[in-house]
Amino acid sequence: MASTFQAVKPFNxxxxxxxxxxxxxxxxxxxxxxxxxxxxxxxxxxxxVIICLSYNILLGQGGMLSFGHAVYSGLGSFLxxxxxxxxxxxxxxxxxxxxxxxGGLSGLFFAALLGYVSTKxxxxxxxxxxxxMGELVFAMSLMFPEFFGGEAGIxxxxxxxxxxxxxxxGPQIQVYYLIAVYCFFCTAAMFAFTRTPLGRMxxxxxxxxxxxxxxxxxxxxxRYHAFIIAGFFAxxxxxxxxxxxxxxxAEVVGSVRSGSLLLFTFLGGATFFFGPILGxxxxxxxxxxxxxxxxxxxxxxxxxxxxxxxxxxxxxASLIVMNLRVASFGKLKTLWLGYLALAVTAxxxxxxxxxxxEMIYHLQLNAAVGPExxxxxxxxxxxxxxxxxxxxxxxxxxxxxxxxxxxxFVVQWSRIQDEIEDEIETEIKRRELL
Amino acid sequence: xxxxxxxxxxxxxxxxxxxxxxxxxxxxxxxxxxxxxxFAHASFYMVGAYVAYSLSQVMGFWWSLLAAPLVVFAxxxxxxxxxxxxxxxxxxxxxxxxxxxxxxxxxxxxxLIWGRAAVNYALPGELQGPLFTVxxxxxxxxxxxxxxxxxxxxxxxxxxxxxxxxGLVIQAALTHPEMAQALGHNVPRxxxxxxxxxxxxxxxxxxxxxxxxxxxxxxxxxxxxxxxVVVVVGGLGSLSGAFLASILIGLIxxxxxAMDQSLMTxxxxxxxxxxxxxxxxxxxxxxxxxxxxxxxxxLLVLMLIFRPRGLLGTREG
Numbered sequence: 001m002a003s004t005f006q007a008v009k010p011f012n013x014x015x016x017x018x019x020x021x022x023x024x025x026x027x028x029x030x031x032x033x034x035x036x037x038x039x040x041x042x043x044x045x046x047x048x049v050i051i052c053l054s055y056n057i058l059l060g061q062g063g064m065l066s067f068g069h070a071v072y073s074g075l076g077s078f079l080x081x082x083x084x085x086x087x088x089x090x091x092x093x094x095x096x097x098x099x100x101x102x103g104g105l106s107g108l109f110f111a112a113l114l115g116y117v118s119t120k121x122x123x124x125x126x127x128x129x130x131x132x133m134g135e136l137v138f139a140m141s142l143m144f145p146e147f148f149g150g151e152a153g154i155x156x157x158x159x160x161x162x163x164x165x166x167x168x169x170g171p172q173i174q175v176y177y178l179i180a181v182y183c184f185f186c187t188a189a190m191f192a193f194t195r196t197p198l199g200r201m202x203x204x205x206x207x208x209x210x211x212x213x214x215x216x217x218x219x220x221x222x223r224y225h226a227f228i229i230a231g232f233f234a235x236x237x238x239x240x241x242x243x244x245x246x247x248x249x250a251e252v253v254g255s256v257r258s259g260s261l262l263l264f265t266f267l268g269g270a271t272f273f274f275g276p277i278l279g280x281x282x283x284x285x286x287x288x289x290x291x292x293x294x295x296x297x298x299x300x301x302x303x304x305x306x307x308x309x310x311x312x313x314x315x316x317a318s319l320i321v322m323n324l325r326v327a328s329f330g331k332l333k334t335l336w337l338g339y340l341a342l343a344v345t346a347x348x349x350x351x352x353x354x355x356x357x358e359m360i361y362h363l364q365l366n367a368a369v370g371p372e373x374x375x376x377x378x379x380x381x382x383x384x385x386x387x388x389x390x391x392x393x394x395x396x397x398x399x400x401x402x403x404x405x406x407x408x409f410v411v412q413w414s415r416i417q418d419e420i421e422d423e424i425e426t427e428i429k430r431r432e433l434l
Numbered sequence: 435x436x437x438x439x440x441x442x443x444x445x446x447x448x449x450x451x452x453x454x455x456x457x458x459x460x461x462x463x464x465x466x467x468x469x470x471x472x473f474a475h476a477s478f479y480m481v482g483a484y485v486a487y488s489l490s491q492v493m494g495f496w497w498s499l500l501a502a503p504l505v506v507f508a509x510x511x512x513x514x515x516x517x518x519x520x521x522x523x524x525x526x527x528x529x530x531x532x533x534x535x536x537x538x539x540x541x542x543x544x545x546l547i548w549g550r551a552a553v554n555y556a557l558p559g560e561l562q563g564p565l566f567t568v569x570x571x572x573x574x575x576x577x578x579x580x581x582x583x584x585x586x587x588x589x590x591x592x593x594x595x596x597x598x599x600x601g602l603v604i605q606a607a608l609t610h611p612e613m614a615q616a617l618g619h620n621v622p623r624x625x626x627x628x629x630x631x632x633x634x635x636x637x638x639x640x641x642x643x644x645x646x647x648x649x650x651x652x653x654x655x656x657x658x659x660x661x662x663v664v665v666v667v668g669g670l671g672s673l674s675g676a677f678l679a680s681i682l683i684g685l686i687x688x689x690x691x692a693m694d695q696s697l698m699t700x701x702x703x704x705x706x707x708x709x710x711x712x713x714x715x716x717x718x719x720x721x722x723x724x725x726x727x728x729x730x731x732x733l734l735v736l737m738l739i740f741r742p743r744g745l746l747g748t749r750e751g
Binding site for chain 2: 063083107117118120121123125127128129131133134135139140142143179211249255259262266296299300301302303305306309310352357358360364365
């Protein structure tokens with residue numbers, strides 16, 4: 001008998017488990033990584049997760065490639081820091097825990113204002129216009145030093161007002177937990193947004209705007225609303241950033257910041273909801289850890305980005321999901337040898353290439369301190385041809401073996417995919433017979 | 435506004451506008467033909483300037499004027515062949531992203547090879563000194579040279595596209611790629627040549643712009659956003675629109691940087707006294723020259739509000 005009622009949704013265990021784990025991870029992270037450096041990194045990752053997720057509302061869910069997203073998070077930072085200074089001077093009172101909402105509302109306001117113009121067009125034109133908007137705001141930041149603080153930026157002190165339950169927000173750990181709470185609820189809210197009718201229409205606008213128009217929706221209107229929502233969450237992230245660092249300079253609205261948001265959101269994976277979370281973590285690691293490690297870090301990030309765009313346009317998230325699929329059919333164990341071969345050869349090739357890049361950088365920038373440089377525990381001499389030869393040899397051998405390993409892996413991978421497809425087919429047939 | 439200020443600003447504005455046109459012409463060509471917005475276009479301009487700097491020390495400026503665009507052509511064509519063509523199947527956003535990644539890489543590579551400071555890419559002896567003098571102010575030969583090169587280039591592109599067989603094939607390959615392929619033309623190779631050609635135009639702008647202005651790693655960033663404004667304001671894919679828009683923006687910017695009037699002086703004409711306590715003082719005291727950097731972007735915003743398809747654009751999209 002065909003049911004005329006919509007079936008009651010079963011209790012979604014998997015989702016509850018994932019969200020509980022996410023909350024636990026946010027709570028437990030500072031207990032696992034205790035040093036003050038890791039606490040700083042975790043705080044930064046917390047608000048970057050919000051900003052990257054809000055960026056992905058545009059990029060992943062709406063197909064809008066924005067080059068000016070830092071405008072909304074940055075202006076959120078500025079208004080948040082002004083609100084903090086006003087509150088500290090006693091002109092009106094607002095508790096620090098609500099400051100991120102000030103950032104969010106200002107992000108929303110500016111997104112509503114500038115988005116009205118930017119979302120008039122989609123696709124490539126949208127990209128150019130957002131770039132222009134970003135430049136406009138950045139140029140303005142130098143024109144109004146009263147608001148943007150000029151070169152020095154604006155500073156504040158987050159420990160103002162009477163402490164509530166002994167929380168002063170002076171120690172970093174308290175700020176981390178504030179960020180973590182916002183991070184959790186913003187992530188949940190943005191996930192919920194993907195399930196709303198507007199979120200679904202946004203996907204439709206991304207995939208087929210003409211058809212959306214045909215069934216009576218205005219794609220521009222859908223884009224505009226999504227843009228405003230993304231601006232709101234970006235502003236919250238910006239407000240948290242202002243609380244965390246207690247200083248805001250004009251760079252936070254600049255095109256470099258917008259560019260890195262795009263870069264890392266994409267690297268994390270724009271096609272999956274959780275991709276930008278990975279991207280944000282990667283961004284903190286690259287900006288703090290990789291830039292400490294190597295002067296050529298931007299070169300490495302750029303190369304990795306190009307490689308990902310060309311070979312894995314779904315980002316790291318898609319790689320994980322593809323492997324999870326293989327694992328769920330119990331075939332991952334046949335692949336481990338292939339992965340090992342790939343990893344070892346890629347590592348060799350990378351080390352060879354990185355040694356040469358580091359030597360060039362050393363000659364270019366640090367030649368005054370002598371030709372020797374430290375690289376992965378080795379001491380390289382940048383002017384000896386023997387060093388260059390061996391680095392080149394390692395690189396070429398690694399590259400050659402990697403190519404061989406890759407070809408074998410591709411064959412194996414596609415065979416496994418075929419097997420999985422077959423299994424699904426037989427399962428469907430079996431169910432049809434029942 | 436005196437006559438001498440007007441004349442000099444007009445000439446400077448025209449030469450800057452024509453340089454902008456050289457930059458945006460390549461971008462417009464690539465965009466209108468392949469639908470690819472080349473984000474690394476300004477980086478090709480920078481690479482052109484740096485390559486010309488290195489080559490001019492070996493073979494002199496005039497030969498490098500020929501050779502540097504060819505090097506950039508080869509770079510652009512190779513990028514199209516090995517990177518852009520691979521992501522073409524994924525759609526427009528990955529195409530844009532791959533050129534965005536290239537702009538990061540080119541900046542790093544240029545800094546790696548030529549260092550982070552400006553290089554001393556000087557004008558050749560023949561282009562130094564004034565061409566003529568008006569009202570006691572010299573107009574440099576190098577600026578006139580930019581104007582001449584730009585006009586020659588405009589004529590060259592126009593003749594190539596409308597009067598030659600290659601131009602016909604290119605135009606056919608853009609609107610009807612399958613048909614052109616069926617007629618025996620190698621469409622992927624045409625795309626590669628078009629992309630390389632567009633990059634070479636940017637390289638040419640770099641050769642003549644690099645020594646007139648300054649050759650430094652920040653030079654790509656300083657024109658990068660402006661040329662997108664030019665292309666949008668002119669109308670996407672319209673070469674004549676790009677010409678009009680670049681002249682317009684060149685003139686607006688050059689005139690604006692030399693004007694120190696502000697709203698405060700305007701109000702002063704109507705005998706309204708503005709003091710630091712007046713409401714909106716930070717806005718009122720801004721001079722036009724201080725506002726100059728944002729004028730192109732304001733033009734972009736106004737254009738989008740009142741005429742979204744651009745000055746001479748035909749497509750609404």
